[in-house]
Amino acid sequence: MTATENIKIEKPTKGASIPAKEGIKKAILGILKKALETESLDAIMIPVKVPETESYAWVLLKDTVLLENANPLPPVMTIQGGKVLSDLTKHGKINKNIAVILRPCETRAAVELFKLKQLHFENISLISIDCPGAIPLSEYLAEPEKNEKSFGNILDKWDKDDSVRAICKTCYRFSLPTLTNTPASDLHIGLSGNTKDDVLLIPITSKGEKLLEKLDLKPDSSLKKWEIKINEIKKIKSQRRKKFNQDFKTEISGPEKFTAVFDGCINCHNCQSVCPICYCQQCYFDSATTKLSSEDYFRRAKDRGALRFPLDTILFHLGRMSHMALSCVSCGACEDACPMSISVSQVFSLVGEQTQQAFNYTPGINRGETLPLQDYLEDEFCEVETPSECEPTNSNEVKENV
């Protein structure tokens, strides 16, 4: 990221209002079409429906015709967009202007991967979009059309949608904060706008502003209503989340319960391979490093009377946690991918939230923020040291980011 690219402009108070009588999808696609035609953008990375399966695939498209089947906010999250952006940009710069449209959780994943040097934003316009949630992949694929429809008129749903994934029901980061020095996205699409019939294009960085200019869209309508609405929903969902966490924690915490959760795990490591934050070349836990010699296994079986295989199931999940919890954006990709329908995402999201609070860190909302483990304060966390000899300095109150 070069300095000029991601400078924050004043907290946006106005956005460009786009009529959306025929649905937000058409409205947004219209804009994108225009952007391609006017060559304000050279290409767009966006989910496109695959006719055969009715599922969605990410496509980097230049051809406006293909936009027909595109969907800026599909009912499902097939592959985490952050991961996709990493695939696109990790291996070198691009000299074309490319826009990518991501859900908030995907945007935040992208920002974490940016901090981890797994992607760059050069010539990339990141457009984030308010997100009411996504339908569980398996359920969607059972009856694509029905779900497509039910997802169609999202504007009424928001907090009331039962068809979306559990993790989405309690997601209070369904929109993005617009006020940080180095914000996550360049342009934000505010749904649930002033009226039911328009969406807001909110410029967040100078890059976003330029894009609007090129499309000669004037950011002239107020964000008030949108902000109020967003905050209402946020309040509701935060409370829901709090409630859920309490119940869920009692449900899964403690060694016995916790291991019970993963009893069904078949060690397929799908959760890891779809996780945007699991960016390692080769997962430590797939490598031989953690394995023992057969003779060892046998001796240990003898010592303990029995040895269950594969042994490192719990190690895998805890280990993965220790690697990505601080950056977990609660996108739920892992749960969609789990063949044993273990509530992986809730577990990780719970741990993620609590550790992130301890480090006073919110992943993915600020490109400039340093990753907690790449930094330190001389005087902190003395409460974790025993015998502790000082007052806790790092009080675990959450800094309110949204």
Add this chain to the structure above:
Amino acid sequence: MDKDFKPNIVGFLCNWCSYAGADLAGSNKLEIKPFLSVVKVMCSSRVNSNLVLTSFLWGADGVLIAGCHPGDCHYEKGNYYARRRFALLKKIMESLNLEPQRLQLSWVSASEGKRYAEVVNKFAEDIIKIGPSPFRKNQNL
């Protein structure tokens, strides 16, 4: 509380402060409970989560990480990073109630033989109070 429960505790000691502190405890013939096995590392910051977790996986009833006091690190700031990584592990265990008391970080300097003895013995007692690690029982592996 099981009186004749002999816990298995792994202690990662940094070479410059804590390991020297342990030696001093020995030279002063301070009595230490025989439940802790020392694994020497050059700096507490060498210890990564996998070492700790595998220790638990293989049935450690407790894991102790000991290094130089903040500001004393032989490598200037290693122990600051060590403390952060440790904090993360600790918070993970806390958030899931995985008996976080089984994981302990203590600063012990080369002159603190007495402190070393106190830390280790206290830790051993605590672990005995909690009892054997659930990860020891094979069904929990």
Add this chain to the structure above:
Amino acid sequence: MSKKIGVYICECGTNISDRINIDRVIDEISSLENVGIAKKYGLLCSPAGKKYLVEEIKKEELTHLVIGACSPREHEQTFMKVCLEAGLNPYLFQMVNIREQCAWMISDKEAATRLAIKYIRAGIKRVTLHKSLEKIELESNPDVLVIGGGIAGIEASLSLAGPERKVYLVEKTEALGGMTNKFAQLLPHQGTNLSIIKDKIEQVNNNEHIEVLTSSTVKDIHGFLGNFEISVTNHEQDSETKEFKAGAVVVAIGFNLYDPKEAPAYGYGEVENVINALEFETMSSTGKIVLKNGKPPAAVALVHCVGRKEEGYCSKTCCLYSIKFARILKDKLPDVDVSEFYQDLCLPDKSDQNYFEEAKKKGIHFIQSDEIEIKDINDRIKVKYKSAEGKKEELIVDMAILASAMVPSQDTPKIAEILNLPLDKTGFFKEAHEMLNPIATPIEGVYIAGCALGPKNIPDSIVQSQAAAGKILTTLVPGKKLEPEVKTAEIREEFCTGCQTCLSVCFYGVISFDEQKGISTVNEAICRGCGSCVGSCPSGAIKIKHFTYPQLYREVLEALR
């Protein structure tokens, strides 16, 4: 090749044998895989013991050695030498501490024996995973780059240059001498008089082994101890660039003076005849000490500690040079009335006190004071202050001389960036270790001398320059190769994702990022082997020799049996 481990347990007189049942230990472990021999011996560290071990290693053709004895801090070195003598790579040896951390801390013999068995077993399992490590030797360039032509840089160059060692002395101005050029006189009681410095400058210019590059600045430095590649631009000769190699770098870029304007209370720039220390130096060197109106001052106030509060430290030298000023004034204007407004008189050198006493004898007033305010009252100066008794008082004078704090040179951040050096909270360069390694930096082969490291007087700067020379002359010995640490970190390329977490945690600037491969690389020549990077790598892509994951994992596993 099949392994044959020799295990030798030291009775240490009776220190170990009294408290551990060694025979039982030997029974337990001698059947373990790869164990060729397990024996006990009275005292392995004794001359006889060492001889015995050498013979055993040879006779039994051992491939690995495990010794159960005292703490490695006592005798690891001893036994590594034994290995060398016996032709066994010393890293194929593991020392197991069953005295300090076993026999001596556990009085119950049974328990101690059990723990000893655990430890020895772990040692045996660990040693089978050891790799033989060889000392690497590196050629090194003995030449030195000295940045800054002030007194510190001059002294460093003179102390370093020699028939086998060229020194490049880079000075950004057109002349050597630095700040001292601006001084009227120095502190004779400290032996600092200008003629000596002039001589030193002469010596530099006449020294065939010193190449002086004035009007030049360092553009870029790459490499590491023994092998730095340097480019210097000369901004006179249409900024042509000179490139050369050197083995070490001495940074002696000096200091700046605190600008009194930043503390308006002193009236500098507002009130007439309020001048700063340097202005007075020039004034007195040109001979005439006069006010703006050309008249000599009847009363002068010397204000200490200007900027001390703001900068948060005492600059050590101000008290003395203010006293120097007072004495100059008294010499040139015998009946001038001089008052020193000080907070604390800081006279830390053994000879300073006398210098101060003499000044007192000359009738100079010393006023312990605080909260100084300097105001203009019809072309004289009013100095308001809080006295030692806490009373508000004031004094009327004609001239006020401000002793400004020493602050980091404006070039500090730039040099820090070029050399990847850390700065401390005060903005000066940070020492490798404030106590034990006061003139070295975390970057091997880069040293700081003089006020670039913090406020100090000239003798201390001289000492630091000579110290830098001491460090360099003992590290870069012509014809002698460098032998860096062997237990270094190593990147496992197939695992590295290039997230650069390791770069952020390495204190010694050992790791760099390879743009081509998109992965981190370790410069083993300067790695200290702490393993911080290993602990920080999320992908387990770094291994540290002799403390590899498998080796430690193995110890853990044996601990848990």
Add this chain to the structure above:
Amino acid sequence: MKKQNVLIIGAGVAGMEASQLLTEAGHKVYLVEKESLIGGQTIKFEEVYPNMECSTCMVSPKQQEILQNENIDLLLLSEVKEVNGTAGEFKVKVKKKASYVSLANCIGCGACYEPCPVSLDNYFEEGLTKMKAIAVPCAGALPNVPAIDAENCLRLNGKKKECQACKEACMFDAIDFSEKDETLDLEVNAIIVATGFDMLDLKKLPQYGYNQKDNVYTAMEFERLYAENGPTEGKLILRDGDTPKTIGIIHCAGREEQGYCSAVCCMYSTKFSHFLKHKLPEAKIKEFHSDLCIPGKSHQKFYQEALKKEIEFIRCQDISVEKKNGSLQVNYQNGNIEKNTFTANMIIVAPAMLPGKDTKTLTETLGLSQDDKGFFATKSKELSPVTTDVEGIYVVGCAEGPKDIPDSIAQAEAAVGKIMNLSQGKNNE
């Protein structure tokens, strides 16, 4: 470059630093130390300012390296008796006192201490505790090998010729009563004097009421009192068994008498306050000083942190201590007028740093001179701080004048620089 032989007198931090550097470059060092252990004064400190760093952790690795370094000939219990010749070819006679304990055989198990019938004041512990006639003075002393105090050993001083309690207890045959003092002849190219300092004897300043009985402590006594490896294992127990509650710390004791500021007292006194506040949060602490001498970039911060901890710094003169109905009273005068008092149950006095006891004799032996304060005189007037009037002889650390650890180390490195620079010059001659 031709190999240099260097004699270094004094194995404190400065001497150790110089030895290490020189041997790194392949030179030979004779390190002469008058005590039976190395490390000098620094190893007496629990923590060092301004980072409250653990001193043992800092120094013991260095000590270990010195002991294991084959190019360093460590001569313990030794003193330089005679020096002849000139730079490049000094001929030196060193008297090495018998220690009666074989460095090679002894493994430092300490079995011999307990049986020894003699009990003496422990010099290292400032007499705060006893030690045997055979013992190492403190836990963790290096080398971890005791020496027999010949004057007090009953066998050696003839009071009880048959006593061999220690010999019987030793299982390594490390004790040899027949060992004799020896004189070694060395040939060296250069000499570095790093003999350090002594502390002013407070008995000479009666106004501070120091008598080794009441709770008035010298700075060094306090360093040991709070050291983890000290006489009380770091427990703060006063001479009368009480724990410190109200503490007065007095700076500059003997400054006027000596005519110079000792440069480090203000800082280590502040260190004491930091430490005491940390151990005894309830304690009331006052520091009595004349001028605060806290030069250097990181020192004032240390002082300001102390202020934050409600430690009171009082600028005053005419400080005296007297015993008033059971407790100690500090009398002082602040500003220029009012007299004041402060009642304390512990007093710590920071005495001036003095030239080492042997400075006079050593200057004579080496053909050097003392400056007006009694320290080794250097050519400082010619802006050559560590060089002396005799070419090839250098003075570093507190032997040259009061200073802190980093400055001492820098001087040691500077002396090495001088020697190396000369020797590399020599080549083209």
